[in-house]
Amino acid sequence: MVQYTTTRLDASFAALSDATRRGVLEQLGRSDASITDLADKFHMTLTGMKKHIGVLEQAGLVTTKKLGRVRTCKLGPRQLAEETAWIEAYRQLWASRFDKLDEVVEELKQKKMADGPKNRK
Known part of the structure; x- marks a missing residue:
């Protein structure tokens, strides 16, 4: 980093x-x-x-x-490049985590569909 x-x-x-x-x-x-x-x-x-x-x-x-x-x-002369880079690093981190979460949710949906409806009593 x-x-x-x-x-x-x-x-x-x-x-x-x-x-x-x-x-x-x-x-x-x-x-x-x-x-x-x-x-x-x-x-x-x-x-x-x-x-x-x-x-x-x-x-x-x-x-x-x-x-x-x-x-x-x-x-002033500062263009906030360092601040932008800091924010971008955390944006990428969170985007990666949300992508992984999306994968887990999709896997769970696929598994639920493959298991089919279950009889409940």
Whole structure:
């Protein structure tokens, strides 16, 4: 199995665990936005949004740039390749297990059909 940087995965999944932060990433995927605009869009205080942006920034998912009094956010350089690989490894593991379960169920069905109806008293 591929070796992963635990700290990086923890930071990414922690950042992605919050619906607001996922929404911010979705919004920034459309266009850059100021923290004020994001706070308004998500009906939050400026302080609350700054905290969310800080978590995303620490995970490398968002970068900010301050021009004057406006701090603009945009998607960071990370493309979540490591996180995708981690998820894919577990997806394949579970797919394999479900395939084996399907085989067992099919074998049981075939056996039941071969045995035919049994008389019950």
